[in-house]
Amino acid sequence: xxxxxxxxxxxxxxxxxxxxxxxxxxxxxxxxxxxxxxxxxxxxxxxxxxxxxxxxxxxxxxxxxxxxxxxxxxxxxxxxxxxxxxxxxxxxxxxxxxxxxxxxxxxxxxxxxxxxxxxxxxxxxxxxxxxxxxxxxxxxxxxxxxxxxxxxxxxxxxxxxxxxxxxxxxxxxxxxxxxxxxxxxxxxxxxxxxxxxxxxxxxxxxxxxxxxxxxxxxxxxxxxxxxxxxxxxxxxxxxxxxxxxxxxxxxxxxxxxxxxxxxxxxxx
Numbered sequence: 001x002x003x004x005x006x007x008x009x010x011x012x013x014x015x016x017x018x019x020x021x022x023x024x025x026x027x028x029x030x031x032x033x034x035x036x037x038x039x040x041x042x043x044x045x046x047x048x049x050x051x052x053x054x055x056x057x058x059x060x061x062x063x064x065x066x067x068x069x070x071x072x073x074x075x076x077x078x079x080x081x082x083x084x085x086x087x088x089x090x091x092x093x094x095x096x097x098x099x100x101x102x103x104x105x106x107x108x109x110x111x112x113x114x115x116x117x118x119x120x121x122x123x124x125x126x127x128x129x130x131x132x133x134x135x136x137x138x139x140x141x142x143x144x145x146x147x148x149x150x151x152x153x154x155x156x157x158x159x160x161x162x163x164x165x166x167x168x169x170x171x172x173x174x175x176x177x178x179x180x181x182x183x184x185x186x187x188x189x190x191x192x193x194x195x196x197x198x199x200x201x202x203x204x205x206x207x208x209x210x211x212x213x214x215x216x217x218x219x220x221x222x223x224x225x226x227x228x229x230x231x232x233x234x235x236x237x238x239x240x241x242x243x244x245x246x247x248x249x250x251x252x253x254x255x256x257x258x259x260x261x262x263x264x265x266x267x268x
Contacts (some may be wrong), residue, residue, distance in 0.1 A: 020051060022035060025072045056074050090264050091261055099120075099124055105122060107122075112137070118138075143215075150162070151192045154224065214247070
């Protein structure tokens with residue numbers, strides 16, 4: 001059976017989605033003129049759409065800089081989705097306990113549309129704190145969380161997610177740079193085997209010097225990883241013995257608590 005190509009179009013909807021997707025990749029936000037230029041549209045063409053998105057609280061306008069930014073509404077909507085809501089509700093008590101015990105921040109990430117999405121995070125109780133903001137998204141292979149999530153899938157599902165990653169990178173017109181190519185080559189069967197064998201990945205961050213990421217899978221009844229919990233570990237230079245656990249002790253703590261969480265989610 002030959003499937004007919006979908007010829008339906010919704011220009012206004014596509015315009016709104018284009019704006020949301022563009023702003024999701026911007027850290028500082030974009031002005032109306034910058035959005036129009038990036039989307040190759042006129043300023044007048046996107047003016048009404050911007051106003052509607054602001055009114056519906058999907059984006060907000062910083063009146064000081066005249067820049068538009070995404071709000072947390074999309075994250076709030078996704079958190080109301082029952083599977084995500086369930087894991088967030090059950091993971092937060094565990095994350096708070098781990099943060100208190102090891103004196104580091106911790107965040108929870110899931111796979112979403114070819115990327116890694118951080119859905120919740122808990123700050124370190126320490127006055128020195130490094131954390132990853134909820135709502136942030138990253139390349140799957142550029143983070144420990146993403147690699148751990150990929151490692152604990154079936155081979156078919158892992159390949160599907162990697163194909164989706166490439167598809168969305170192409171849609172976002174991101175050319176394969178040297179780092180992206182190197183990451184794809186490095187994520188070999190040997191690396192996957194090491195992550196599965198160790199039930200975690202402990203590796204220096206590719207984004208921040210001085211940070212070692214400890215990332216551990218969270219499983220559900222399917223026995224595949226549905227999320228990853230990660231601690232960006234900072235080795236503090238301090239003689240105070242109460243500043244936190246060692247890297248090895250923190251890894252052991254996170255693995256133990258992650259397994260308890262997995263069992264609550266039906267992992268056997």
